[in-house]
Amino acid sequence: MSSLSKYLLRQTLIPLMVFILVLAAIVWLTQSLQMLDLVINRHQSAGTFFLVTLYIFPSLLTVIIPFATFCASLYALHRLSIDSELVIFWSAGVSVWAIARPILLVATGAALTTLIINLYLMPAGYRAMKDMVYEIRADIATSLIRDGAFTNPSEGLTVYNRETLSTGELRGLLVHVNKETEDPTTYLAERGQFVNTTDGPRLIMANGSIQQLSKDEKLSLLFFDEYVLDLAPYSEGARTILRDLSERYLHELFRPDMTQAWVRKNINRLYAEGHNRLASPLYNFSLVMIAFYAIIKAGFSRHGYAVRITLALAIGLLVRLIGFGLQSLASQSPIMAVHMYTFPLVVIVICAFLLRDQASSVLWRGRGTVFQTQGH
Numbered sequence: 001m002s003s004l005s006k007y008l009l010r011q012t013l014i015p016l017m018v019f020i021l022v023l024a025a026i027v028w029l030t031q032s033l034q035m036l037d038l039v040i041n042r043h044q045s046a047g048t049f050f051l052v053t054l055y056i057f058p059s060l061l062t063v064i065i066p067f068a069t070f071c072a073s074l075y076a077l078h079r080l081s082i083d084s085e086l087v088i089f090w091s092a093g094v095s096v097w098a099i100a101r102p103i104l105l106v107a108t109g110a111a112l113t114t115l116i117i118n119l120y121l122m123p124a125g126y127r128a129m130k131d132m133v134y135e136i137r138a139d140i141a142t143s144l145i146r147d148g149a150f151t152n153p154s155e156g157l158t159v160y161n162r163e164t165l166s167t168g169e170l171r172g173l174l175v176h177v178n179k180e181t182e183d184p185t186t187y188l189a190e191r192g193q194f195v196n197t198t199d200g201p202r203l204i205m206a207n208g209s210i211q212q213l214s215k216d217e218k219l220s221l222l223f224f225d226e227y228v229l230d231l232a233p234y235s236e237g238a239r240t241i242l243r244d245l246s247e248r249y250l251h252e253l254f255r256p257d258m259t260q261a262w263v264r265k266n267i268n269r270l271y272a273e274g275h276n277r278l279a280s281p282l283y284n285f286s287l288v289m290i291a292f293y294a295i296i297k298a299g300f301s302r303h304g305y306a307v308r309i310t311l312a313l314a315i316g317l318l319v320r321l322i323g324f325g326l327q328s329l330a331s332q333s334p335i336m337a338v339h340m341y342t343f344p345l346v347v348i349v350i351c352a353f354l355l356r357d358q359a360s361s362v363l364w365r366g367r368g369t370v371f372q373t374q375g376h
Contacts, residue, residue, distance in 0.1 A: 004094065008102040011080065016072035016106060023064045024057070031056055048132075055129035058121040059246060062114055062280060069110040070287035070316050073103055074309060077295035086296075096355060100292055107288040111281035118277035119250055126247045161192075169193055173205060175229065186211045187229060200232025245273045253277070272330035275337045282344035283323060287316045289351035297355060319347055 032053040080086050089099060150160050156179040162172025170192040178184045189208030194201060210222040242262055243252065253274035256263045263270065294312035326343060330336040 004089075004098070005102040005105075008076070008080075008099060009106065012072055012076040012103055012106045015075045016068055016110075019068035019071045019075075020061075020064060023068055024060060027060045027064060028053065028057060031060065052129055052132055055125040055132070058117045058125040062117050062122060065110050065114050065117075066280070066283045066287055066320065067316075069107055069284050070291055071313075072106070073288045073291040074295065074312060076103070077291060078309065081295055096296060099296075103288060103292065104285070107284045111284040114281040114284060115278075118280060123247055123249050126244070130244070130247060173208070175203070175205075183215060184213045187227070189227070200230065203229040203231055205229065245269060248273070250274055250277060268334055269331040271334055272327050272337060272340075275330060275340050276327045279340040279344065280323070282341070282348075283320060286319060286344040286347035286351075289348050290316050290319065293351045293354055319344075 032049070036049065077086075086099070147161055147163050150158055152158055156177060158174075158176040158178070160172075160174040161170050164170055171190070173187070173189040173192040175187040175189075176184070177187075187205060187208060187210055189205035191206045193204045195204055196202075205227045206225065208224060208227065210224065210227070212220045212222075214220070242260065245253070245266075248256075248270070253270045256267070256270055258264060258267075290312055294308050323340070323343060326336060326340045330340060
């Protein structure tokens with residue numbers, strides 16, 4: 001690799017890392033807030049919160065990396081232009097594609113990274129996140145324990161606990177059950193303990209009473225030394241083995257289990273998701289080509305680059321939004337899946353076609369000086 005290519009790589013990779021970190025931090029913050037309520041209500045630690053949000057990070061990178069590569073390319077080329085370095089390259093006989101080569105190499109690395117995330121890291125992260133969220137929600141004990149406060153961990157269930165000892169024993173329990181299919185019942189107990197069994201969670205209460213109000217408004221009272229309350233009906237229920245689109249690996253999208261009714265109903269969505277996993281890395285190249293054309297084609301401008309950069313950002317955003325729209329159309333009509341590949345390729349070809357004359361000659365006008373060199 002030549003010194004020029006190494007220099008251009010550095011000029012592109014450094015802002016790329018910065019853009020990825022900034023965009024990832026912003027998007028991660030907005031997404032993590034959705035998990036904050038779950039963790040707080042279920043009394044989970046900060047470590048659990050960061051671990052759950054970390055699992056969704058790969059899915060964020062699949063969207064962030066193409067835009068970060070796009071912005072980094074714009075920034076690097078703009079900096080080279082305003083510092084008149086591009087003019088020096090043209091004067092030295094460097095061709096447009098010699099400058100584009102290291103930037104396209106960065107786009108290739110970004111595309112491969114996006115592909116790896118799409119094929120493995122994203123579904124693996126989503127699976128781990130969904131498994132952890134299920135375990136948190138299924139652990140009804142963590143949602144019940146809140147000393148000195150009434151909690152409603154599930155519809156029809158209210159719990160009050162005066163204090164929890166270091167041994168996990170509960171003191172001063174009140175449990176009120178008010179389900180439509182049963183008579184309202186209140187359990188009072190001096191002590192209690194949660195126990196997880198193979199049949200679900202249980203609450204063992206000692207030295208208490210049961211008060212039940214019948215439909216004809218008659219109150220019955222029963223004292224007990226020990227009573228076991230089944231909490232399984234108030235948990236999240238049996239876990240389903242049905243995986244969402246984002247949790248499926250590529251072979252599960254293109255060759256799903258057709259015995260499942262949900263799969264048969266959403267087969268087009270599965271195929272569209274699979275094609276999107278394979279096609280989305282192409283946008284790293286199409287967006288970089290848009291950035292390259294925006295800066296290189298127009299040449300030096302003494303009026304600045306704000307307009308062309310803004311226009312390039314708008315076109316790049318539009319191109320990516322069209323890609324998302326094509327995925328939505330493919331989920332309704334499978335024939336549209338082919339356009340998920342052709343559209344970014346067409347953008348690349350159009351940009352390369354518009355730059356074709358730049359490969360042989362470059363005309364730079366600025367400050368009354370015309371630089372015209374022949375590319376190699």
